[in-house]
Amino acid sequence: MRYWLIKSEPDVFSIDHLQKAKREPWSGVRNYQARNYMRDDMKPGDLALFYHSSTVPPGVAGVAKVAGEPYPDPTQFDAKSEYHDPKSTKENPRWMLVDFDFVTKFPELVTLQQLKEDAALEGMVVLQKGTRLSITPVETKHFKHVCKLAGWKP
DNA sequence: GCCAACGTTGGC
DNA sequence: GCCAACGTTGGC
Numbered sequence: 001m002r003y004w005l006i007k008s009e010p011d012v013f014s015i016d017h018l019q020k021a022k023r024e025p026w027s028g029v030r031n032y033q034a035r036n037y038m039r040d041d042m043k044p045g046d047l048a049l050f051y052h053s054s055t056v057p058p059g060v061a062g063v064a065k066v067a068g069e070p071y072p073d074p075t076q077f078d079a080k081s082e083y084h085d086p087k088s089t090k091e092n093p094r095w096m097l098v099d100f101d102f103v104t105k106f107p108e109l110v111t112l113q114q115l116k117e118d119a120a121l122e123g124m125v126v127l128q129k130g131t132r133l134s135i136t137p138v139e140t141k142h143f144k145h146v147c148k149l150a151g152w153k154p
Numbered sequence: 155g156c157c158a159a160c161g162t163t164g165g166c
Numbered sequence: 167g168c169c170a171a172c173g174t175t176g177g178c
Contacts, residue, residue: 007163007164009164031173032173033173053163053164053165054163054164054165055164056165056166058164058165112165129170129171130170130171130172131171132162132163132164132171132172132173133163134163
């Protein structure tokens, strides 16, 4: 069982969208490291902090769960999609994703500022300077601490 | 294989 | 809107 943090711009896809959809393919990731986490390291049942980025204030809005095994991101084959990748083929797909299930929406956003000010979260990847990665691993103790801040029990 | 140019992310 | 950080691209 591993823990993760997944970023999304709430204008594009928020925790509320996930709650309504119940399940969502994490499509559009076009970064190799983030892809590798989904393809190689995520297992069904893993939990992820759902982080709202590029919004005011940024922060963790809830929790999602890896719903299944990785498979090719269909948007890479779609010429009309903004995520279309002409260099990718069905025989040799470049981009893999997993589905996420809605788990919970926190009653209150745990803001980035709260995370930064909390000594217990020191070393969390998402807090490191210059981290733009949209998917990062989270240590168990950090995951549990963020849930505690949110008043939610996994 | 180097590296400058360019594009994107994301907090502020 | 600014800009630091950093990944990707492409010429050589």
